[in-house]
Amino acid sequence: MNDNFFELVYLVVAQVPNGRVTTYSSVARFLNNPRGSRAVGWAMRQCPYPKVPCHRVIKADGSVGGYGGEGVVKKASMLRKEGIQIRRGKIDLSKYLFTNFRLPGFD
DNA sequence: AGGGTGACCCGCT
DNA sequence: CAGCGGGCCACCC
Numbered sequence: 110m111n112d113n114f115f116e117l118v119y120l121v122v123a124q125v126p127n128g129r130v131t132t133y134s135s136v137a138r139f140l141n142n143p144r145g146s147r148a149v150g151w152a153m154r155q156c157p158y159p160k161v162p163c164h165r166v167i168k169a170d171g172s173v174g175g176y177g178g179e180g181v182v183k184k185a186s187m188l189r190k191e192g193i194q195i196r197r198g199k200i201d202l203s204k205y206l207f208t209n210f211r212l213p214g215f216d
Numbered sequence: 217a218g219g220g221t222g223a224c225c226c227g228c229t
Numbered sequence: 230c231a232g233c234g235g236g237c238c239a240c241c242c
Binding site for chain 2: 137151167173180184
């Protein structure tokens with residue numbers, strides 16, 4: 110269940126509130142894996158938990174990133190709907206980036 | 217045990 | 230500011 114890095118990613122991403130976004134790198138860093146950003150992307154690709162807002166996870170440079178191919182448009186649309194302004198396909202991380210996660214399991 | 221894949225990141229040019 | 234290449238991590242076959 111929650112013994113894998115994989116599961117932790119979902120728990121952390123699920124903590125991202127509406128109207129905010131996070132980056133693969135930030136999540137990886139929170140899990141003490143500063144270089145595990147790729148693994149986070151892997152977890153997102155699987156996304157077996159519908160409660161996990163994988164669409165709120167973007168790249169570290171502010172770009173929307175990917176969503177399984179041409180779904181990126183849909184992803185951007187959803188973010189926009191949540192009140193996130195996207196300028197030239199980029200999101201202002203200094204405004205919407207959320208990294209104030211809490212340790213999973215310490216509810 | 218080994219190789220291939222992926223919704224990435226960072227530094228350099 | 231944009232483009233290219235190398236590196237790192239975890240999962241599946």
